[in-house]
Amino acid sequence: xxxxxxxxxxxxxxxxxxxxxxxxxxxxxxxxxxxxxxxxxxxxxxxxxxxxxxxxxxxxxxxxxxxxxxxxxxxxxxxxxxxxxxxxxxxxxxxxxxxxxxxxxxxxxxxxxxxxxxxxxxxxxxxxxxxxxxxxxxxxxxxxxxxxxxxxxxxxxxxxxxxxxxxxxxxxxxxxxxxxxxxxxxxxxxxxxxxxxxxxxxxxxxxxxxxxxxxxxxxxxxxxxxxxxxxxxxxxxxxxxxxxxxxxxxxxxxxxxxxxxxxxxxxxxxxxxxxxxxxxxxxxxxxxxxxxxxxxxxxxxxxxxxxxxxxxxxxxxxxxxxxxxxxxxxxxxxxxxxxxxxxxxxxxxxxxxxxxxxxxxxxxxxxxxxxxxxxxxxxxxxxxxxxxxxxxxxxxxxxxxxxxxxxxxxxxxxxxxxxxxxxxxxxxxxxxxxxxxxxxxxxxxxxxxxxxxxxxxxxxxxxxxxxxxxxxxxxxxxxxxxxxxxxxxxxxxxxxxxxxxxxxxxxxxxxxxxxxxxxxxxxxxxxxxxxxxxxxxxxxxxxxxxxxxxxxxxxxxxxxxxxxxxxxxxxxxxxxxxxxxxxxxxxxxxxxxxxxxxxxxxxxxxx
Amino acid sequence: xxxxxxxxxxxxxxxxxxxxxxxxxxxxxxxxxxxxxxxxxxxxxxxxxxxxxxxxxxxxxxxxxxxxxxxxxxxxxxxxxxxxxxxxxxxxxxxxxxxxxxxxxxxxxxxxxxxx
Numbered sequence: 001x002x003x004x005x006x007x008x009x010x011x012x013x014x015x016x017x018x019x020x021x022x023x024x025x026x027x028x029x030x031x032x033x034x035x036x037x038x039x040x041x042x043x044x045x046x047x048x049x050x051x052x053x054x055x056x057x058x059x060x061x062x063x064x065x066x067x068x069x070x071x072x073x074x075x076x077x078x079x080x081x082x083x084x085x086x087x088x089x090x091x092x093x094x095x096x097x098x099x100x101x102x103x104x105x106x107x108x109x110x111x112x113x114x115x116x117x118x119x120x121x122x123x124x125x126x127x128x129x130x131x132x133x134x135x136x137x138x139x140x141x142x143x144x145x146x147x148x149x150x151x152x153x154x155x156x157x158x159x160x161x162x163x164x165x166x167x168x169x170x171x172x173x174x175x176x177x178x179x180x181x182x183x184x185x186x187x188x189x190x191x192x193x194x195x196x197x198x199x200x201x202x203x204x205x206x207x208x209x210x211x212x213x214x215x216x217x218x219x220x221x222x223x224x225x226x227x228x229x230x231x232x233x234x235x236x237x238x239x240x241x242x243x244x245x246x247x248x249x250x251x252x253x254x255x256x257x258x259x260x261x262x263x264x265x266x267x268x269x270x271x272x273x274x275x276x277x278x279x280x281x282x283x284x285x286x287x288x289x290x291x292x293x294x295x296x297x298x299x300x301x302x303x304x305x306x307x308x309x310x311x312x313x314x315x316x317x318x319x320x321x322x323x324x325x326x327x328x329x330x331x332x333x334x335x336x337x338x339x340x341x342x343x344x345x346x347x348x349x350x351x352x353x354x355x356x357x358x359x360x361x362x363x364x365x366x367x368x369x370x371x372x373x374x375x376x377x378x379x380x381x382x383x384x385x386x387x388x389x390x391x392x393x394x395x396x397x398x399x400x401x402x403x404x405x406x407x408x409x410x411x412x413x414x415x416x417x418x419x420x421x422x423x424x425x426x427x428x429x430x431x432x433x434x435x436x437x438x439x440x441x442x443x444x445x446x447x448x449x450x451x452x453x454x455x456x457x458x459x460x461x462x463x464x465x466x467x468x469x470x471x472x473x474x475x476x477x478x479x480x481x482x483x484x485x486x487x488x489x490x491x492x493x494x495x496x497x498x499x500x501x502x503x504x505x506x507x508x509x510x511x512x513x514x515x516x517x518x519x520x521x522x523x524x525x526x527x528x529x530x531x532x533x534x535x536x537x538x539x540x541x542x543x544x545x546x547x548x549x550x551x552x553x554x555x556x557x558x559x560x561x562x563x564x565x566x567x568x569x570x571x572x573x574x575x576x577x578x579x580x581x582x583x584x585x586x587x588x589x590x591x592x593x594x595x596x597x598x599x600x601x602x603x604x605x606x607x
Numbered sequence: 608x609x610x611x612x613x614x615x616x617x618x619x620x621x622x623x624x625x626x627x628x629x630x631x632x633x634x635x636x637x638x639x640x641x642x643x644x645x646x647x648x649x650x651x652x653x654x655x656x657x658x659x660x661x662x663x664x665x666x667x668x669x670x671x672x673x674x675x676x677x678x679x680x681x682x683x684x685x686x687x688x689x690x691x692x693x694x695x696x697x698x699x700x701x702x703x704x705x706x707x708x709x710x711x712x713x714x715x716x717x718x719x720x721x722x723x
Contacts, residue, residue, distance in 0.1 A: 002674050005681040040674070041635060041658060041683050048636035048680065064655030072655070076662030 003033070005040055014056040017046050020066060027070035034077045109419040113383045116373040124251035124366040125242060129219030131302045131358065133212070141215035142298055144225075145208035146258070151228040152201045153268060155261040169194045170264060174271050175324075175601060176278050195268075195275045202272050205265060206291040214298035216258055230257050248388055251366035259310045262299055266292045266314040270321040277325045282333035283340075285325060290344040292318035300352050304359035305489055308352075312496040315348065319499040320579060323506050324604050327597045330510045338507045338514075345500040345507075353497050354446040355490050357439045360482070364435050367478060372428035382425035386414040426475045435479050437461050442490060450494045450582055451539040451562060488583060495580045498538035498557070505535055505544065505555055506595035519553040522546060538580075545591070555595040560587035567591050569603055578604055620660055621669075622702060623650050625687060625695040628670060632686035635661065661685060669694050 013021075021042045025035050049059040063069070078086060135141045150156065154166030171185030180187060186194070195202065217223070221242035222235040230238075238255045241247070273288035296314040299307050322341060325332065333341070370388050373380035426434065441459035448456070457463070464472040465480050473480045505523075508530035512520045520526055523534040523546055537544050537557045545556040545567050556567035560581045568591065569576060576590035596603065627633060627641050639657060642650050652660075664670045669691035675682050687695070 005674055005676050038658075040681065044634070044680065044682055045636050045639075045654060045658070048634070048682075051680070052636075052640075062654065064653030066655065069655030069659065072659030073662065076659040076666065079666040080662060 003036075013043070013046055013050065017050075017056050017060060020060050020063075021046065024066045024070045024073070027067060028074045028077065030074055030077050038073055038077070106419050109422070110415055113373065113381060113418050113422055114415060116381075116383065117385060118370055118373055118380075118383060118388075120248075120366075120369040121374065122365075122369065123245060124362050125219050125245075125254070127362050128251075128254065128302060128359070132218065133214075133301055135213035135215065140211055141213045142208045142211035143215035143217070145204065145211070146262075147226050147229050149201050149204040149208060150261045150265060153198055153205065153265065155264050155268070156228065157230045157234060157257055157261065166264070166268070169271070170267055172271075174274060175605075176274075178605065181605075191271055192275050195272045202269065202288075205269065206287055209291040209294035209298065211298075214301040216301075218254060218302070222255075222257075229261065248370040248385075249367060251363040254304070256304070256306060259299065259307065262295055263310055263314055266295060266317045269295075270317050273321055274325065277329045277332040280332045282337040285332065286337050286341050286344065289318045289322055289341065290347075293344050293348060297348060297352055302359055303356040305357070305485060307359075308356070308489070309492060311352070312492055315496055316499060316579070319345065319503045320604070322503045323578065323595060324601050326503075326506045326510050327595065328599065328601045330513070330597065333510065335511055335514055338511045342504050342507045345503045348500065353493055353500075355443060355493055356446075357443065357486070360486060361435070361439065364478070364482065365432070368428060368431060371478065372431070374428065378429050378432075380428040381422035382427070382431075383418060383422055384414070386411045389414055424475065425477065431476065431478060434461065434476055438479065442486065445490050446493070448490065448494060449536075449538045449541065450491065450498060450560075450580070451537075451541060453491050453494055454539075454560070454582065491582050494538065495582055499580055501535050501538070502555075502557075502594035505531065509553070509555060509595060510597075519548070520546065539592070544594070553595075553597055554593060557592040557594060559590060559592035560584055561589050562587075563589065565589065565591045567593050567596070569593060569596055569598070576603075577606075619650060619702075620652055620656070621664060622695070622698045624657075624660065624664065625669060625691055625698070628685060628687045628691070629695060632684040634675075634682040634684050638685070664691070 021039060024042060025039045028035060028038060030038065045063075046059055049062075050056070054062075078089065081089065138144075168184060168186045169191055171180065171182040172191040173180050173185070173188050174191065176188050178188065217226075217238075219242070222230060222238040224235075226235060234255065234257050238257075241250055241253050241255060244250075247253070269288040269292050273285040276282075276284035276288065292314055296311040296318075299311045299314065301307075322345070326338075371382060371384045373383040425431075438459065438461040441461055445453060445456065445459075458466045462483060465476065465483050505526075508526045509520060511530045512526055523531075523543060527534055535544050536542060539558050539560065540562050542558075545554070545558070545564060547554050547567060554567035554569075557580075558564045559576070576588075576593055578593060578596075580592050581588065593603075623642060623646070624638060627638060627645070633641065635654075635658060638661075639654055642652060642657075661670065661672075665672055665685070667690075668688055670685045671688050672683055672685050675684055
């Protein structure tokens with residue numbers, strides 16, 4: 001059929017007829033061309049009726065019900081369309097309904113989520129407090145002593161230039177006859193003078209380390225008595241965290257400002273040990289090293305991963321300094337000193353040298369209770385408030401934000417996105433189960449050696465997170481964000497155990513030489529008089545390497561490459577470091593030499 | 608003269624339109640007038656019924672339409688197609704048999720429009 005003519009004769013029709021036609025045409029809800037055809041036909045009809053002498057009222061009345069007419073015209077016009085066209089039309093309508101229903105359901109779900117915002121059920125600070133050891137009496141608590149002695153040693157929280165004097169001492173060479181590597185560092189003589197000037201304070205530091213309960217006020221907040229050690233802002237922030245119980249993510253906000261001071265305290269004690277040994281006072285040196293190890297175990301009250309990592313770093317300071325002293329100044333130590341040094345290295349409770357994710361679980365559970373609704377049965381939807389979304393994104397960026405300001409636009413955006421996220425993200429129970437299963441798998445590896453850990457496949461639970469499965473990572477976003485922090489913890493703790501084993505063996509060798517006048521020729525000679533058993537190599541599980549006599553005497557582990565290079569100290573560009581290496585993308589071809597009494601400590605100062 | 612209600616007309620209306628178009632093409636208003644005049648008003652249907660009926664017959668291929676703009680007023684003319692002729696022939700036979708059957712029952716007289 002030729003197209004409908006342009007309707008330009010409606011002007012000749014009375015206004016009520018034109019309105020009548022418009023009403024019918026609009027009510028048909030047909031496509032434009034179809035509407036044009038209907039309009040043209042109806043216009044033609046009424047033009048003819050008027051030409052035949054009918055009045056407008058009569059023409060309208062005899063036409064019939066306009067609503068019924070529009071409905072019938074629509075059905076008839078659709079019937080005229082091609083079968084494909086009709087099928088497409090039906091599909092379009094069905095799609096429209098489906099989309100409408102989905103959007104409606106989505107918006108209803110958004111309302112449900114808005115009405116079921118997360119309601120935290122526990123106070124993470126109180127839960128931490130439950131685990132803190134309780135001292136039988138006040139004089140068994142170390143923190144009051146630390147907050148007096150650390151400022152006296154200049155080990156206060158860094159603010160502006162307040163600590164330059166002690167920092168300068170800390171940056172000195174730390175060894176007689178060596179020059180400071182840092183231009184701003186003190187000379188060895190200045191370091192010795194500093195230790196002498198602070199002998200009484202260092203003694204108080206050692207005394208504090210001997211107390212059984214650390215007593216840092218995690219749960220009570222810092223007080224005015226801590227003002228000499230920390231900046232006013234730190235003290236206020238600590239109090240605010242305790243006071244503001246409705247603040248989200250408090251577990252991650254627990255303040256640990258003491259860790260830096262404790263770690264620097266370990267370094268000045270290592271310096272003091274060197275000064276003592278250089279004067280032939282082995283017992284005093286062991287006292288300092290023992291204090292470092294004791295401080296490290298105090299720092300692990302309670303078990304937060306960051307505290308563990310600082311504790312391990314402190315013990316590394318003690319262990320490395322001990323081996324340096326045994327290599328360069330063995331004559332400073334009596335057999336009793338060396339036996340005590342061995343006891344110190346073995347004194348770290350086995351539990352403290354193995355992974356414990358108790359503190360991390362509090363943090364995780366706290367995050368979950370702020371991000372998930374709770375159906376009362378331990379399950380719920382991922383349903384963060386806008387402020388929590390901001391905190392989550394700051395966590396992803398590597399630093400935890402707080403008190404995020406939220407604009408109304410952001411709130412609306414989050415409300416609209418939230419149902420999608422709730423559907424996509426793992427549910428509360430699923431997320432907690434995933435985390436607990438993952439922790440169990442990591443805990444099952446807590447006594448593994450460096451070599452076993454390095455060659456092990458990822459655990460069943462975290463394998464998809466490591467292999468970069470984007471879908472999986474996004475579903476378990478919260479766990480994925482925490483993975484980097486926990487990932488290497490078992491390895492770091494295994495290195496801690498191995499490093500103290502190295503001191504134990506080195507001390508046993510020196511004791512043997514003191515007693516026999518020669519170095520041992522095999523590990524077996526050290527057992528049981530100097531060692532309870534022959535240690536195995538932490539990298540390959542075989543017997544630890546030992547060779548030579550005189551200045552060529554060596555004790556070594558095969559190291560990260562797991563290839564025995566005979567304990568060589570000079571490997572060209574692959575110069576072996578005295579510290580344990582791990583986590584290298586490509587393990588260097590050299591051994592980890594535990595003990596090399598060459599008379600020189602150069603290997604400890606090589607870059 | 609009383610018209611026939613819509614339900615009854617549903618079967619008769621399309622046949623009547625096809626019959627009117629048998630002689631040649633007609634436009635909408637012309638059909639309205641013819642139905643009124645030639646059936647003595649009995650098959651006069653509301654125009655709101657006629658136009659959808661024309662669309663339906665066109666959709667089924669029994670009639671075809673064209674716009675004629677050559678005159679003073681544009682008109683949409685409808686004409687019978689070949690399918691429409693066959694349909695009209697078949698329906699006419701059915702209506703004939705129905706009328707005979709009704710007469711046999713004494714329901715109809717020979718005078719059109721008078722119920723016995």
